[in-house]
Amino acid sequence: MTAALALLFDFGLAALVLIVATWTLMTRETAAAAVGFVAYGLLLTLVWVRLAAPDVALTEAAIGSGVTGTLLLGAAARLRSTEAAAEAEQPGRAMRFVVALLCASVSAGIAGAILMLPDPAPTLAPQAMAALPSTGLGNAVTAVLLSYRAIDTLLETVVLVLALLGVWSLAPDRVWGGHPGPLISSNQERVLTFLAQLLPPFGILVAIHLFWIGADAPGGKFQAATILAAMWILAQRAGLVDAPPVSRRWLRLVVVAGPAVFLAVGFFGSATAGAFLAYPEGYAKPLIIAIEAALLPSLAAALALLVAGPPARTESR
Amino acid sequence: MTLALDILTVVAVSAGAFFFLAGTVGLLRFPDSLSRLHALTKADNLGLGLIVLGLLPRAGGVLGALKLIAVWAIAQFASAAVTQLLARAARTAEPPA
């Protein structure tokens, strides 16, 4: 009974995902497509729960749908005037048919490959579980991210820093060092101000909660950082706070601190535990938590600043 | 006692589900954006509220219950504000005929 219900749920969910994705890609108006993408992200969150991947579900809810959706919604609104001109550039019907055929065959090939995957599936779950006690953690995903494959995570934080540098590098020279985003006056919308005052305390609590349980339960720094970033963006949008100028030393130190601490712990490991990014026996958990604590503000700042965009003005509020 | 709590769960969750249904029907059937928004608010407030109420006895501990209440509270405040914002956006999108 329960299994049948679950399968029913899965089928319904899968159909919804497919319908919303198709509509999002095919609809005429880009702003509508961006709204569709937000809905699509919400549905994917449910899919990740069904795939027994709660850590990913949290990340998808926070980043995939939440912050990416914001980015796309904002860009679609800015670019509305260019929609009509782009329409004319669409390839002809025959061309689209050929492309559709090509994409369908790619899909078919991938689907075939997935269905042909061996059974029982090869897995690292037992090894990840067996090694878990030595990390002192209870969440195997966190152990993968910060111990077994810590190099990926370290470099990924560098990716975020590089993306931020890339976005900043797009600033016109005359406003270099200035504030990102447009100037927003405070008290423009009373409701918005109210929301931006009310939600962040909740957000900070939730972020701390997610961060804290991340060592042993689904959650962790990425998810917590995204929620913090979202709260900061909210306050910026409401005009409560201004995005800081990118030349501020403290801002740069916050962005850099996380990866820097990560690297430092890595080198500490090569001195004390025999390998770069290894943790000395018994000190794994505190060191991992130290890394995560340093990463949390760095990631939050980087994510929020990525959404805010390149420096655009020198005048502050 | 457990039976009473179970009954509470069943009743509240069913009522909550009903309000979700009502909200959805309203969202689909109502003629203009503002009345649709009204329907949405019903689902948001009452639907989620009743489900949270129904699940409270099964939350398993104070922290669990607190989390449930937090979900409801956040959704509540957010939806109140968002509804106003969306209403304003809807009014500017389609001015009254």
Add this chain to the structure above:
Amino acid sequence: MISSFEGTTASGFLLVLAIVAPFIGVLMSLALGGRAAERIALLLMPVGLGIALTIASGVWRSSAALLYVLGGWKPPLGVVLRADGLSAVMLVTTAILIGAAGLFARAEFQVPRGAPERRAPLMFWTLLLAVWGALNLVFLSSDLFNFYVALELLTFAAVPLVCLSGRAETLAAGLRYMLFALLGSVFYLLGVALLYGAYGVLDVGLLSSRIQPEPVVWVALSLMTAGLLAKTALFPLHLWLPPAHAGAPAAASAVLSALVVKGSFFLIVRLWFDVMPGRMPEAAAQLLGALGAAAILFGSVVALRQTRLKLLIAYSTVAQIGYLFFVFPLVIGSDVAHAWNGAAWTGGWMQLLSHAFAKAAMFLAAGLIAEAAGHDRTAELGGIGRALPISVIAFGLGGLSLMGVPPSGGFVAKWLLLTAAIEAGQWWWAIVMLAGGLLAGSYVFRVLGQLWRDVDEPLVLRTKVSPRREAIALALALCAVLLGFVSLEPAALLQIGRTHALEFVLR
């Protein structure tokens, strides 16, 4: 399975340093800002070169790959870094070219003492370091997902370099580059997902011992190869390259054309020679060769029609990349017992190296010419040969190597590939190579003719060009030529670390 890893070798820690040092530079540059970025970059360049040379000599002396087990976790759970002969050669080349680009760029991206921080210099130096770190990761990692992270690092560092000037056409070029690169890496990642699903490992060594020729593998490898081809800009996926490479600052163009496109090519080689050694289907090898041939012919013909110097050089990159892909039909198609010592293998790598030096030299020379003349329209550059002889000679020497004129690195490369093609009985590639050489000759000499042309009124230079910068371009061009004099004995370095792969080929 784990026991098949011997663990970290002596001086393995250098592999970590080679990757991490540039990124430490990036973080410090951002934190300190202002003039610090340039100093940090210039300070790291000799350090990085030293690390690369030490790794190379370590590989050479021990005749075995260097290994470093990160975090003490051996595969399949953990990630190892591995430096074989190929990695060593690429590390050293990269360190030299990054250093040259850095020295060259000092004049352009210097911040005067006490001046406020400026955007372009800060970004140039940090991104140059980031490109370096990302390339070193590509060369040293031996984990499929870690490769993906490396590819993304490379994209995020390279795209902003393209748009550094902020002009509208470079923004469009950068956006197009970005979209191609993203599509490429997502396809690569798709293949990784399928391979992990089939074998449950990501490490190259473990995977190569488990992988079987079965449908899932073919789907995965073709998706990954297609994605990497888009990043390598192999015809017909080359559309993004010319505007991007032509629009970047000269020093950045040099790095992008000489090194960045080679990063994804390097991964294609890793896939087909390390993950799946000697098992590329004949048809796929011929297809890659055919695309390479098309790239040579198409790129060269379009280069011939260019009216701007930097675009011409960029299209010539499209053509020269084509030669690299002859490695697949020639190595896989030839007698397997000779495959690894085969002329094609050495020729392919020789082509990669000589093109890297020649192309860097040409972009730097073109940058100086454009700086001095204020534009790079070849028709209006008459007389520049008299004003900037060294730059034009550097350009010409690089061109000779592209054509394959003896005695240059390009000649040796093309000669080896040519003989391999004939020995393998695949004479059609030889015809394409000869035609490509002739076409390269036409576009190089056409431009040289325009640059040396005598004009009645002498060309007025906008700025003075420092002889030191001309010397850097010339030195790189000479390197490309001198590669032709190097005995091929060190080519054995390219074989080091291939032994476990060799067993598969010989079986």
Add this chain to the structure above:
Amino acid sequence: MAEFLLCAAVFIVATVAVGLLRLLRGPANTDRMMAAQLLGTSGIAALLLLAAATGESAPVDIAVALALLAAFSSVAFVTSASR
């Protein structure tokens, strides 16, 4: 009891599936955003029911995050549209 809760979750997601017609039909993007908002709320409800049915706590945390971010998305929609 678990089955009842699961049934309720399935029911709510099914109603949302119908509600998503509003996303497809529009006409204004505000209507579409309302549909997304309703989807968010029902997703939260479904997650809470799922958590109660299975006894896991993770879905509740996801629901909390969703509640915060659903509001955030709507604000992003309104502020970007009004700019």
Add this chain to the structure above:
Amino acid sequence: MNGAALFGVIAAALVGLGLYGLIVHPQPLRKILSFNVLGSGVFLIFGVVARRGAGAGMGGDPVPQALVITGIVVAFSATALAVALLLRLFEETGRASLRSDLSGAGEKAGGNS
């Protein structure tokens, strides 16, 4: 058909859909959006692979799950950089098109994208 296989097929379809959008849509923003759908399909394949590898008391293999988390963050960074590029292009030219970007570059051939 179990849940993992079902979502595997859906993931393959999402990849195809995203690829189609990426090729066909002329507007860069739609291409970026399509890239995100394509990416989510790829991540779902990892999710399916992870689910199939459930064992040792875990609902899924934690390694691919961790890879997806890294992937989602990278995809977001890519989206942010691409959107910033696009908006700057729009500010500079008033257009948001990849077409005719070579008009000022004096190029005749090869611009047949």
